[in-house]
Amino acid sequence: MTALMIHGGAGTFPEESREPALAGCHRAFAHAQALLEDGRSAVDVVEAAVMLLEDDPVFDAGHGSYPDTEGRARMDAIIVDGATLDFGAVACIGNVAHPVSVARRVWEATDHCLLVGNDATTFAHAQGFPCVPDEALLAQGEKPSGQGTVGAVALDAAGHVAAATSTGGTRGRLAGRVGDSPLIGCGAIAEDGVGAVSATGHGEPMMKLMISRLVLEHLRAGLTAEEAATRAITHLEWRFGGEGGLICVDASGRIGHAHNTEHMPHHGRSADDLHVTGLTDRG
Ligand code: ASP
Numbered sequence: 001m002t003a004l005m006i007h008g009g010a011g012t013f014p015e016e017s018r019e020p021a022l023a024g025c026h027r028a029f030a031h032a033q034a035l036l037e038d039g040r041s042a043v044d045v046v047e048a049a050v051m052l053l054e055d056d057p058v059f060d061a062g063h064g065s066y067p068d069t070e071g072r073a074r075m076d077a078i079i080v081d082g083a084t085l086d087f088g089a090v091a092c093i094g095n096v097a098h099p100v101s102v103a104r105r106v107w108e109a110t111d112h113c114l115l116v117g118n119d120a121t122t123f124a125h126a127q128g129f130p131c132v133p134d135e136a137l138l139a140q141g142e143k144p145s146g147q148g149t150v151g152a153v154a155l156d157a158a159g160h161v162a163a164a165t166s167t168g169g170t171r172g173r174l175a176g177r178v179g180d181s182p183l184i185g186c187g188a189i190a191e192d193g194v195g196a197v198s199a200t201g202h203g204e205p206m207m208k209l210m211i212s213r214l215v216l217e218h219l220r221a222g223l224t225a226e227e228a229a230t231r232a233i234t235h236l237e238w239r240f241g242g243e244g245g246l247i248c249v250d251a252s253g254r255i256g257h258a259h260n261t262e263h264m265p266h267h268g269r270s271a272d273d274l275h276v277t278g279l280t281d282r283g
Pocket of ligand 1 (some may be wrong): 167181200202204
């Protein structure tokens with residue numbers, strides 16, 4: 001009994017990037033689904049899915065990141081293990097292709113949960129992650145602000161859940177700004193027996209609400225995955241007028257998603273083999 005869902009960011013995707021964004025989600029889903037069927041752990045699966053999405057320049061994560069006010073690619077990422085509640089995260093990291101893998105290394109190779117800024121970049125390079133120049137990471141041309149943060153949630157065959165989120169940040173953000181994505185309970189959360197959540201959207205209101213934690217508590221209280229995601233997005237809109245999206249999986253492999261933006265490319269499969277995919281259906 002396994003389940004998997006991925007997203008490619010909540011926002012407005014212009015006509016020309018809609019098909020590539022959906023295709024990118026399908027590719028990442030297919031790759032991660034194969035790993036899940038091979039018996040790999042939920043943590044491995046969400047990392048692998050997010051790495052592929054970070055490689056795809058249609059998304060605002062890894063390659064394709066929006067510049068900050070200094071013209072640099074500075075990225076945030078988190079990965080969470082529902083079995084232990086361990087997580088690793090990086091914020092304002094530069095010059096790496098896969099912030100999600102550096103986040104995992106923070107958790108696995110240090111006693112810490114979150115590293116930031118130049119020190120996070122130095123850590124990554126010291127750990128053997130190759131140095132990637134800003135020009136290779138930055139979004140090319142007039143990439144519109146259809147936000148393309150990426151994320152994944154999974155339930156593996158052993159009953160463990162995991163979540164990961166990675167972003168190149170919001171367009172025009174102040175240098176040094178950290179969004180919701182690398183913050184536990186905001187950009188992602190996971191807990192065995194309850195579920196896993198990945199969030200995307202305008203980070204400031206989402207972190208005020210600790211929106212991923214909110215979804216998790218809705219799941220704990222017995223809401224379905226779809227209801228939990230929808231209720232949290234409704235709350236975000238009501239309380240702050242915030243815009244965003246969520247994906248989640250519960251402990252029995254039901255999947256849910258919601259967004260109040262025009263688009264949120266996503267692809268998922270529940271434990272009872274229900275496939276959900278699309279760009280525009282609104283939760
Ligand atoms: N939540 C991300 C941030 O505020 C952006 C996004 O999801 O599109 O950095």
